[in-house]
Amino acid sequence: xxxxxxxxxxxxxxxxxxxxxxxxxxxxxxxxxxxxxxxxxxxxxxxxxxxxxxxxxxxxxxxxxxxxxxxxxxxxxxxxxxxxxxxxxxxxxxxxxxxxxxxxxxxxxxxxxxxxxxxxxxxxxxxxxxxxxxxxxxxxxxxxxxxxxxxxxxxxxxxxxxxxxxxxxxxxxxxxxxxxxxxxxxxxxxxxxxxxxxxxxxxxxxxxxxxxxxxxxxxxxxxxxxxxxxxxxxxxxxxxxxxxxxxxxxxxxxxxxxxxxxxxxxxxxxxxxxxxxxxxxxxxxxxxxxxxxxxxxxxxxxxxxxxxxxxxxxxxxxxxxxxxxxxxxxxxxxxxxxxxxxxxxxxxxxxxxxxxxxxxxxxxxxxxxxxxxxxxxxxxxxxxxxxxxxxxxxxxxxxxxxxxxxxxxxxxxxxxxxxxxxxxxxxxxxxxxxxxxxxxxxxxxx
Numbered sequence: 001x002x003x004x005x006x007x008x009x010x011x012x013x014x015x016x017x018x019x020x021x022x023x024x025x026x027x028x029x030x031x032x033x034x035x036x037x038x039x040x041x042x043x044x045x046x047x048x049x050x051x052x053x054x055x056x057x058x059x060x061x062x063x064x065x066x067x068x069x070x071x072x073x074x075x076x077x078x079x080x081x082x083x084x085x086x087x088x089x090x091x092x093x094x095x096x097x098x099x100x101x102x103x104x105x106x107x108x109x110x111x112x113x114x115x116x117x118x119x120x121x122x123x124x125x126x127x128x129x130x131x132x133x134x135x136x137x138x139x140x141x142x143x144x145x146x147x148x149x150x151x152x153x154x155x156x157x158x159x160x161x162x163x164x165x166x167x168x169x170x171x172x173x174x175x176x177x178x179x180x181x182x183x184x185x186x187x188x189x190x191x192x193x194x195x196x197x198x199x200x201x202x203x204x205x206x207x208x209x210x211x212x213x214x215x216x217x218x219x220x221x222x223x224x225x226x227x228x229x230x231x232x233x234x235x236x237x238x239x240x241x242x243x244x245x246x247x248x249x250x251x252x253x254x255x256x257x258x259x260x261x262x263x264x265x266x267x268x269x270x271x272x273x274x275x276x277x278x279x280x281x282x283x284x285x286x287x288x289x290x291x292x293x294x295x296x297x298x299x300x301x302x303x304x305x306x307x308x309x310x311x312x313x314x315x316x317x318x319x320x321x322x323x324x325x326x327x328x329x330x331x332x333x334x335x336x337x338x339x340x341x342x343x344x345x346x347x348x349x350x351x352x353x354x355x356x357x358x359x360x361x362x363x364x365x366x367x368x369x370x371x372x373x374x375x376x377x378x379x380x381x382x383x384x385x386x387x388x389x390x391x392x393x394x395x396x397x398x399x400x401x402x403x404x405x406x407x408x409x410x411x412x413x414x415x416x417x418x419x420x421x422x423x424x425x426x427x428x429x430x431x432x433x434x435x436x437x438x439x440x441x442x443x444x445x446x
Contacts (some may be wrong), residue, residue, distance in 0.1 A: 005316040009287050012174040012255065015313060016080070019102070024109045028056035031101050034093055039103065042091035044431025045078075045143070047071045049088055049103060056106055065114040068107060069122055073146040073192075074139065074185045074430070076115060077168060079108025080177055082427045083307055115184055121191045125152035130444045133158065133214040135202050135385060138166020140220035140417025142189050143430035147437035148218075149192040153444065156214075158200040163251060166222055168426070170251040171243070173281050175288075176310075179250075203388035216412045216440045219400060220433055223418035224382040228375055229273070233330030238265055238337035242274070242282040242376035249285055266291050267371030271340045272319075273297075273327055274376030275304035280311065282374045283319045293319045294368060296340070298326040300347050303355040322368070326360065330373055339369045381419045389413070397422055406436030414440055 001017045002008075008015050019027065031053045039049040048067055055064035068075045084090070084104035092100030114120070130153045134141045137159040145155045163169050168182045190196060200206050211217055226241030228234055245264065253260035266289040272282050275297035283293045295314070297304060301323050304311060315321065324345045331339040344364035348357035380398045393401040393409035399422050400415040402408055408415050416436040417429035 008175065009317045012288060014178050015175050018108055018112065019105050024056055024106055025059060027102050028053045028106060030094065032094065038091035038093065039088040042088040044087065044427045045071050045434055052110065053101065053106060056110065061110055061113045064110045068110060073189055074142060075107050076111035076181050076185055077177065078427055079104050079111055081172060083425055087427065119188055121188065122150060124150050124192055128152040128444065130154065130215045132216045132218065132440060133211050134218045134220060136166060136220040136222055137164035137196055138220060138222045138417065139168060139426045140429040140433035141166065142186065144218045144220060144416060144433040144437045145194045146189045146192055147434050148440060149194050151441045155194045157194060157196040158202055158206055159196060159198045160201045162198050164196045164198060170247040173246065173250060173285050202385055208388050215444055216414065218436055218440065219385065219413065219415040219419055220417045221382055221385050221419045223379045223423040225380045227378045227380065229327065229377060231327060231329050233332055236330055236332040236337050237335065238267065238371055239330060239373045242278045242374050243379060245282055245374050246285065255289055265372055268292060269370045270372045270374060271296060271368060271370040272374045272376060275299065275306060276376065277306045277310055279376035280306045280314045282376050283314055284317055287317050287319060294322055295319055296322045296325045296327055296342060298345055299356055299358055300324055331367060337371050337373055339367045340373060341365060341367050379423050405439035406432065407439065
């Protein structure tokens, strides 16, 4: 159940209130316990989904939590932000003729139940004496660190920012991912023995030599380098990347200025460029800070990569969608943003990826008034660390090249998450990190 849109745009409290105890039990009882459960293969971290659902149906919520945490130490996070509809729920056999099991909501309920009563810390294997460095404390870094700690290794996580959590803290707004819940699950990872050092930049406060002195290294630095459209006017004051805008609000409390001394300009009229979850996040944050928001996307609404729930929430909260529209310039007056010049697009046939091609319609240019523009068109790996390790082989898009085990071109250095795959989802980052952790464990125990 969602909170009333007219109320929720006045604060940053969580929008989705989740299911009740009775609702999750009834939902769990719908599961037919397939002999060959496809939902497990649809989960990037391989949770035994039928088992934890059966435990819920039997009203054994702690047992359900224990089952989930065998494979995922961030269940409250994943229950809220995973795109279950295209992963585990997308594989649910009930979805062929009816509604699939609401796996994400069940996972969220179990995680919240355990947190409220006091979470149990899973047991770790005996200490191996091996030391592993993890660079980055986002979903990939946390997943890798947790897996290695449970296998008995000593893990130190280096985080450049002043708070751990990566995109969970700086990228996803509190109304989607409450920060106290993120911090609680980070604390659970720390209880496994993982040490997290914030304000530590590899190559600056931590030397490359010190890093490579560990028995193994995992790079999980994510994709924090924003992309821009390279159109006229992007250098005007009032143009943000979604990355900067959301970081200022989520991690640095700019929405509470001047109480917090990190300002962010949010004018009366904001244009957000993009159609993914990050674009929806930026648009919804701007709405909560009092702006009229127009979201421009070059394709049709059906082609938006954002989750359907995020699109629905944005519309309910008053974000105006302008699809089949592509910005071609940012307009300015007196050294400030005054609007966006855009052109209408003609949508063509769907390609191999199922998304429509698009073509500009000659003579259809028009202008939209705006005093702030937020670009949310994607991001790539942060180049700072990669420059510190020039021996790393890179892909054409700048990401770190890895093999199926997560191994890089440098011996005993592994990578996973967005730094290796390009910008993706939280759970996919965790999945690749877990695979790398298993490979690291095997390497260390040889």
